Amino acid sequence: MDAVDHINVDVDDLDACFGFYRDTLDLDLLRPPSDFQGDHAMFEAGDTVVTLAETGRAENWDERGLDHPLDKAHVAFETDRGSYEALLPDLDGQFPKQGPYDWGEFEGFYFLDPDGNLLEIVTYDPTPEGVDRTLLTHDDVE
Numbered sequence: 001m002d003a004v005d006h007i008n009v010d011v012d013d014l015d016a017c018f019g020f021y022r023d024t025l026d027l028d029l030l031r032p033p034s035d036f037q038g039d040h041a042m043f044e045a046g047d048t049v050v051t052l053a054e055t056g057r058a059e060n061w062d063e064r065g066l067d068h069p070l071d072k073a074h075v076a077f078e079t080d081r082g083s084y085e086a087l088l089p090d091l092d093g094q095f096p097k098q099g100p101y102d103w104g105e106f107e108g109f110y111f112l113d114p115d116g117n118l119l120e121i122v123t124y125d126p127t128p129e130g131v132d133r134t135l136l137t138h139d140d141v142e
Helices: 014-024 081-091
Strands: 006-011 028-031 040-045 048-054 075-078 107-112 118-123
Touching (some): 006 014, 014 040, 014 048, 014 081, 081 107, 081 118
Parallel strands (some): 006 048, 075 118
Antiparallel strands (some): 107 118
């Protein structure tokens, strides 16, 4: 295998998720819902296509059902440190132990999209001077 070509994400509310992936995550739009006969939208994250498919099968997790992020499969998006830092305040407070995590070579933070799909943003960039926070580790999720 050379790469991940695409990922399909089940959603229940395409309109809410479309806006979230476009505006909050700032993914590049490849094809809007109007391009499809069914309820889909396609974005691009680097070389990987992320397709939202309104299937009615989204997991609808929330803070009551998610003790820590390793409870559930997720999609992780890599970004630069500036974008990572900008997203943290907007996405924090959804469930316990969201992060940020020290995963060794990178830092990661978990969050839910509007339909409860678990996502993660990661950055390989170093923490800037003046940013002082406690990072969780793998031991914190057991």
